[in-house]
Amino acid sequence: MVLLQSPVIIIRTDNGTEFKNQVLKEYFNSVGITHQMSSVRTPQQNGVVERRNRTLVEAARTMLIFSRAPFFLWAEAIATACFTQNRSIIHCRFNKTPYELINGRKPDISFLYVFSALCYPKNDREDIGKLGAKGDIGFFIGYSADSCAYRIYNRLDLTYAPSTITKKQPTEGELDLLFEAMYDDYFGGQPSATVENVPPVQELQVRQTSTASTTIANNVPIPTNSSSHAT
Template sequence: RGLQAQVRVVETDKGTKFLNQTLHAYFAAEGILHQTFVARTPEQNGVVERRNRTLVEAARTMISATKVPLFFWAEAITTACFTQNRSLVIPRHEKTPYHIINNRKPSVKFFHNFGSLCYIVRDGKNLDKMKEKGDECIFEGYSTQSRAYRVFNKRTRVIMESIHVNFDELPQMASNQISSDPAPECQRMALEHDSLSPAIQRQENV
């Protein structure tokens, strides 16, 4: 609905969670055609299922290459989806999915390697480059609500979102510096867009 696009067809398997009166009534009320296929038949897999398999394979490669703990699996899936929507061109349209939906080309200038070492300035302070770098983090992905990055703070063991992130230019991965402890909590820092650095201000809000 956010894209102002009407759903015309929904494809599912024949599981009871999809074949019931409640869902049937909803589809009828919304004018949606419900199509079914036999479960566990790869030859009938639609675009969505093939796309999901591609994302899983990408996330598995990202986890393996960076050797980050498996509790970052969901972050890897989300980041793979975010980057592929902005970088993979659909031959039929000769555009990326982002370009098709938003009618403008995406910016990829702010992309960074998943699992790379970075530093977050504590609470948006200590912006002087001559001072201490700040908390050491592992880059996990991109915020879907703002221009912020998602990073795992190794000091607090919390996944945070912040625009105040400095990336280590050396080809060093942080994966071997953390243990496989229980999954971290998530925390979102308050962001003020008027405080963006000049480099960030030039980026598109994608």
Template sequence: MRVASINGKKYIIVIVDDYSWFTWVKFLASKDEAPDFIIKFLKMIQVRLNMSVRKIRTDNGTKFVNQTLRSYYESVGNSHETSVVRSPQQNGVVERRNHTLVEATQTMLIYAKAPLFLWAKAVATACYTQNRSIIRLLHRKIPYELLHDKIPDLSYLYVFSALCYPKNDSEDLGKLQAKADIGIFIGYEPKQKTYHIYNRFLVAAPPKTVDLADSLVSMSIDQDAPSKNTHMVEKSKLDKDLQGKPVDDTLYRGMIGSLMYLTSSRPDLIYVVCLYVRYQAKPTEKHLNMVKRIFQYLKGTINMGLWYSKDTGMSLTEYADYAGCQDTKRSTSESAQFLSDKLVSWSSKKKKSTAISSTEVEYISLSGCCAQILWMCSHLIDYGFQFNKIPLYYDNKSAIALCCNNVQHSRANHIDV
């Protein structure tokens, strides 16, 4: 994290039990603290839960692969598996949980208009809540129940940033002074039923990079503005707009964060929201007006969403396309997969390198769609569905011809329009 927490922490370690999916989080000031914490954590699990850890799966980072941990694993007989470089999907359970915690934290901080240095408290609260709420479908139980073999008490849970009034027990309290302070709820104490409360008026000022006052500005959008039929201007070529008038980057990021939350159920917003995310560092008035257009579009399509009926077919269909970036010339591949007429999977991803030709970009987009189709087929086959021919629709004849005859790649040329 770029902003240190209120206790000076900048790194997170996420640990997930493979059976129950119970999650632990630990905050570190530096990566050098990771080996010592992992050793202490493994000993704690054996003592408190009376369980032995058989296998440890991590990525290939030096914080997990070093001589200190290697010696400890050999001494206790633990098996250590690492994922291949640049293959996070091999450690998918903890990667997805890490992504879920970060997204939940972002939403909580934006909704609460809380200072950014409270991110560690928000992560811990999200983890604490998810351990007691998300159901493990394989066992029909929550992670806490699977790990501790009992149902947790949920009567003391509160919403993050809820107003709290802790008693003011100061010795020099006057008769006319307030008998209680006003704070916001930011977390739980894991070992006992107590709460963590943040009082912005009594906490000493943190480093200058963070403002104790409300740093998040509320969004000001004209409620009477007419709705839009599209979320972006047709044939819009958005760029960095270096000569444009700068706007408040905190306001811009707050609006983008709210829209990112909607992309899980509104696939029509994925591309345009991800496009505007690129300009969070130095947004201009042009970028802000384009983002406001999305909210005007949502105003007119508030009832739009995904609908899945029970009596649906199982024919698999896929669509693919690509778009280019005006600043870096890198392409963004897009795809959508349908079961009958029901959208079940979609993606929009910007490439890390620039392609030589536009046909090559289209071909790469098609190859990514094919990989997604093969992955979906492998799962559907397990449920007894067989597919002989799967239609893949594309709007570029050159890319289709290249798929049929790979020798044509030497004749592909790039035309910048």
């Protein structure tokens, strides 16, 4: 309400205990919000949220399977998918991304990276000793919500590692890999494909080879029946 400077009048949820409890009921009553709940076993009444949740879960599943990351990182994968889609999916009605609709400016996507990208977080602990490793091998799992940093998973724990990945403009292939799962659902097509053109020299060589093969085939002598000439 504060960020958008717009009052919330109605909130619609399902009948989950995380929504249907006394704490939320008292809060909604205190701020004047009407809490509506869909009918039991009728997710169609809350279709927008259900479809959005499915989109995030399918994206997270694809990210985890493609990267071969452990499944206990599912929450990180969903958070990263949500962060990325809020800055990439175009709303058909407004022709803008959700980020642009909320903040009034286009998002900066130059710092986006593919989930599970290899990175090397700096080991700045005080107990590493003189011969201890100054860095560790990890992979990218998301973006920090409260600081300008990336979230990196290593074999010890989840850590924030700011400035461990060199900031550069992503290539076209990296963007295709990043948004590949969303092209069919939201753009109705496939990511940009590189058309391979055959060089003229190579094309000429192929034609010459084909012609030579045809000539050889045509010049093969036809065997004759020589038994009639025997005496």
